[in-house]
Amino acid sequence: xxxxxxxxxxxxxxxxxxxxxxxxxxxxxxxxxxxxxxxxxxxxxxxxxxxxxxxxxxxxxxxxxxxxxxxxxxxxxxxxxxxxxxxxxxxxxxxxxxxxxxxxxxxxxxxxxxxx
Numbered sequence: 001x002x003x004x005x006x007x008x009x010x011x012x013x014x015x016x017x018x019x020x021x022x023x024x025x026x027x028x029x030x031x032x033x034x035x036x037x038x039x040x041x042x043x044x045x046x047x048x049x050x051x052x053x054x055x056x057x058x059x060x061x062x063x064x065x066x067x068x069x070x071x072x073x074x075x076x077x078x079x080x081x082x083x084x085x086x087x088x089x090x091x092x093x094x095x096x097x098x099x100x101x102x103x104x105x106x107x108x109x110x111x112x113x114x115x116x
Contacts, residue, residue, distance in 0.1 A: 058071075
């Protein structure tokens with residue numbers, strides 16, 4: 001009886017020590033509160049920050065009119081990510097580069113004249 005009580009006590013102590021270690025292992029190195037504070041010190045009215053790929057963070061920035069928009073910054077320097085010049089961008093396509101007028105359709109869209 002004495003041995004089992006001692007074993008149970010040892011199990012509880014070891015279990016109690018492993019819980020804080022497990023909680024610390026889930027902690028990530030991304031600290032959004034710190035980055036929001038740093039952006040605020042730089043004059044950016046950031047309200048939230050999200051981790052993005054390639055050392056870039058995405059910040060929700062409050063505008064003067066009260067609206068919010070996303071802005072992108074480099075994580076290590078907190079400088080804004082500049083848009084690519086010269087058409088070397090992965091975001092915009094030919095569809096996004098301007099409004100064009102739709103071609104004039106002479107026929108009715110309700111008539112099926114595919115084989116005519």
